[in-house]
Amino acid sequence: MASRTLSVTLRQHGPIPLDVGLTCDAGDVLAIFGPSGSGKTTVLRSIAGLYRPEHARVISGDDAWTDTASGFFAPAHRRAVGFVFQEYALFPHLTAVGNVVTALGHRPRAERRPRAEHLLRVVHLSGHLDRRPAAMSGGERQRVALARALAREPAVLLLDEPFAAVDRGVRRHLQDQIDELRRTLDIPLILVTHDFDDVVRLATHLLVLQRGQTVAFGPLRSLMSRPDMTWLRDAVGLGSLLDAVVAREHPSRGLVELEFDGGALLVSQSSVTVGTRVRLRIPAREVILASRPPEGLSLHNVLSGTVSAIHAETAVDHVIVQIAVGGVLLLAEVTRDAIATLGIVVGMRLHALIKSVSIDVVRTGATDAARSE
């Protein structure tokens, strides 16, 4: 639904330097990734109307929220924004239901409590609805914060480090929860994080922020397959993202076969069933290149493709080779020596060797939206 697209331009010199332009369509998850102090939260606050940069334009669908050029600035309470704060910022004097009811002012009084209870059920919080935040666990508080953000029927959902305050196990559940919401809500969803795991699991698009400046912005998969993303290599290591479907199970071999737009891969994974959509991350340094198809190896995965780009940096000895395999772009990190020995040039046919155990399989619903890239 194009009318729900959020488009944002922010520019100022100080006190917090900003130079950011982004758009996010309904159903997409834009992850804003960057080190702490890079201005991620300020971007969210500017969208919500809690911060007013010197030059800003925030348009949600057909509604202008901020337009400093014409001096227009809608206050936060007039914007249909759902905001999940980093520390959740629940109202400590109100119960779980009371917190959600507070955001239901646009509904008739009699509807508010049933609606709040419904929303808390949607985020899988059913018992203890009359408890105050002090008596809740981190995960429960996060769910209340999420229900409260949804209560406004927002035109955009903003999440500021939503998993920072919960432990790993709860984190997985909440990630699934947000992924479920993304599919049902059909609004733009913007997620601020400094953990790349969140990006891989949830995002369809990525904006990398450094000192308030956009370093990279675009669909996640295409950004991940670019060989020249030095910031990404430094932050998390390069690696291509592939969306695939579980095609066959080989329980006796402890493997499953995944089909993607360019071939099939065998991975060691037991907990997925046939038909499940998964996202694969193949670290660039785990990919071996061969000029001829190898024989007599313990390896399951040999993908053939054409070299589409080579990125060599003078500062490091490693070279990033981008290989087109069917419809996907694979990255391999090799030494300068290997480039010379194999005589790798753009347009050359190569074989990429990948160990089954090197492939990181992530179950995510973000894959179906990624097709719209």
Add this chain to the structure above:
Amino acid sequence: MDWTALRVSLWLGVGTVVLLLPCGMWLGRLLAVREFPGKLLVEALVTLPLVLPPTVLGFYLLVTFGGRSPLGQAFEAVVGQSLAFSFQGLLLASAIANIPFVVQPIQRGFESIPADVRDAAACCGLTPWQRFLRIEVPLAWPGILTAAILTFAHTLGEFGVVLMVGGNLPGETRTLSVAIYDRMNAFDDRSAGVMAATLLVTAMATLTLTTSLSRRVVPRRG
């Protein structure tokens, strides 16, 4: 026992709280949530009555309220009586002397609300007034309550400012604390003793009430 003096004292206490609380809420909240030029100066001015000897404060207030000052003349022109040595003048002086007792606890109360909680209230669609009444006041409540009770108790005990500005007019400006001093000077130790005990009991009761109320309020905040 000077029942008239007790009545004046109680009225003065209640009047000071009623007069000062709205202003204190406005100023305390302003100091808690806003940054503005001259904020330090305002905070110093708010604290001033706390460190100034009551006689100094009383002297300046008397000069300000007197028949030769613009305020004194204006009051006399409108009301038809002098502001100095009247209950109204005493009430105004008491309000000024109590500014730190009302503003500071309220400021601390509003400061205790995390900025994110106020922002979250705005993102919930609450207007500034709804945010103030439904989120901020309930959360700053212990501070507001402390301010009201401290002001009331402090007004009952105020002596210097009352004597300077109000004098010692029975039924008008003679409060219980002034009446005690008055009785002592007249060697009426019995009356002074009864009234001193009355103030002591009132002060104890007020403080016990504050403590128990704040205990009941604090866990709710959790």
